[in-house]
Amino acid sequence: MAAKTEPKAVAPRVRRAGWSLGSTCPFGCKHCYTAVSRSTAGEITVEQIHHVIDTFTRLGVESVVLGGNEPIYAGSSEPKTSLLPLIIDSLVAADIKPILITSGLTTRFLQMHFAEKIPLLAAMVISLDSPNADDHNANRGAPLFEIARQANHTGAEHGVPTLVCVTPTRANFTPDSLRGFVELAHEWDALLRMNTYKSASGLDDPQAVTVEQYWDGFGYLVDQCTTLVVDEPPLFPWFDRTAPPNCGRSSIRVGFPTLQGEIPITPCQYRPELGSHGYGGPMEPPPERNRLCIDYLAYGDPPFTPASARVDRSPTADLFTDYLCTWIGQPT
Numbered sequence: 142m143a144a145k146t147e148p149k150a151v152a153p154r155v156r157r158a159g160w161s162l163g164s165t166c167p168f169g170c171k172h173c174y175t176a177v178s179r180s181t182a183g184e185i186t187v188e189q190i191h192h193v194i195d196t197f198t199r200l201g202v203e204s205v206v207l208g209g210n211e212p213i214y215a216g217s218s219e220p221k222t223s224l225l226p227l228i229i230d231s232l233v234a235a236d237i238k239p240i241l242i243t244s245g246l247t248t249r250f251l252q253m254h255f256a257e258k259i260p261l262l263a264a265m266v267i268s269l270d271s272p273n274a275d276d277h278n279a280n281r282g283a284p285l286f287e288i289a290r291q292a293n294h295t296g297a298e299h300g301v302p303t304l305v306c307v308t309p310t311r312a313n314f315t316p317d318s319l320r321g322f323v324e325l326a327h328e329w330d331a332l333l334r335m336n337t338y339k340s341a342s343g344l345d346d347p348q349a350v351t352v353e354q355y356w357d358g359f360g361y362l363v364d365q366c367t368t369l370v371v372d373e374p375p376l377f378p379w380f381d382r383t384a385p386p387n388c389g390r391s392s393i394r395v396g397f398p399t400l401q402g403e404i405p406i407t408p409c410q411y412r413p414e415l416g417s418h419g420y421g422g423p424m425e426p427p428p429e430r431n432r433l434c435i436d437y438l439a440y441g442d443p444p445f446t447p448a449s450a451r452v453d454r455s456p457t458a459d460l461f462t463d464y465l466c467t468w469i470g471q472p473t
Contacts, residue, residue: 155200157392157464160193161209162225163216183398185216190228193395193404198235204263204460205232208242209397213250220250229258238263240460242306244285245292252295259299264457266306266334267292271313272321293329302457303331304469310338310348314358323365327472332458333366335359335468337373344439355440359468360447366470367451369458373468375440379450391463 163184197205207215207228216224225247232239241247241262248267251259267289271277274286296303305326307313326333337355340346350358359376371380396405451473458469 155391155393156203157206157461158197158202158204158395159206159208159392159465160395161397162207162212162228163210163214163397183402185224185398187216187224187227189398189402189404190216190224190231194228194231194235194237197232197237202237204238204240204464206240206242206266206464208266211247212241212243213247221254223250223255225251226255226258229261233261238460240264240266242266242268243292244268244281245289246285248292248295249288259295259301262296262299262301264304264460265292265296265301266304267296267331268306268308269322269325270308270310272318272325290329293331297330303329304334304457305329305331306334306336308336308338309350309355309358311350311354312348314350314354316357316361319358319361319365323362323472332369332455333362333470333472334461335362335373335470336466352440356444360445362468362470363447363450366472367453368468368470369453369455370461370464370467370469371452372462372464373466375443376468378443379447380452392465394465 207225212225212228213220213223215228216222229239239262241264243265245267248259248265269277269286269289270280277286277289278284293303293305305322307322322333337350338346338348340349343349344351355375359373363376363379368380371377371382377383394407396407398404453471455471458471461467461469
């Protein structure tokens with residue numbers, strides 16, 4: 142009698158990718174997780190663009206978030222000669238949905254020079270640090286709040302759905318700021334996306350959200366919004382989710398080109414130093430998967446259960462399912 146063999150576990154397919162497009166960015170955001178990487182990065186080339194997109198096709202990637210810096214500066218510090226239009230066209234030709242993340246500036250330059258590319262976007266993610274214009278502008282070191290508002294309007298004009306994206310930090314994950322973000326997303330007819338600040342120093346980093354802030358803040362958001370995507374591991378128990386985190390499993394991060402012309406690939410959107418753990422060099426998916434980001438261990442188990450946790454789906458939010466660590470909600 143033949144011995145019974147157990148079926149081998151099949152690694153999840155890489156469905157989502159984030160792509161850092163270049164080293165040029167005119168801003169100095171206090172929470173920026175790419176500043177160190179950009180300081181030793183080169184500019185992306187046409188050859189590298191086609192190489193990366195060919196790899197996305199081979200891996201079965203369905204959608205790509207274009208960011209890392211202001212994407213309009215891909216390959217050039219001059220927006221008129223940006224390689225971003227080529228990237229958008231090439232992704233669409235490969236049947237991969239391009240998603241833009243921007244302060245609003247990239248949208249402005251696209252509208253000025255490449256307006257026909259905007260309707261090709263599957264979604265536009267607008268990054269905000271505060272619902273208050275003065276606070277946001279101070280954190281970015283530039284008057285960007287109104288540009289962000291205009292970008293949201295441009296998206297609506299072109300039929301591109303928008304998300305307000307916040308990196309929760311100790312400074313902005315407060316009751317007043319969260320109320321403001323929910324109201325702003327409602328006003329802009331946008332979804333609200335939260336990607337918690339990460340640091341190699343963990344909770345010792347003065348910008349990191351405290352444990353109490355974390356649970357109070359997400360408790361408020363879950364109460365005020367219908368949850369559309371919950372890929373933020375500490376929140377899994379609230380939604381009866383038992384799957385492991387997505388980082389390095391169903392999603393990857395393609396980093397800035399190195400000065401040596403390599404394209405690093407890491408499992409983590411916010412911790413590029415994880416690329417030193419054997420990831421990088423040739424464009425191949427990370428050899429290790431199912432790793433749990435150490436930051437999440439610090440937040441522990443949920444100290445309470447929300448009174449209600451409304452869950453639904455939307456075509457826009459579905460673009461971000463299985464994508465790194467994120468929570469997305471629709472203000473009610």
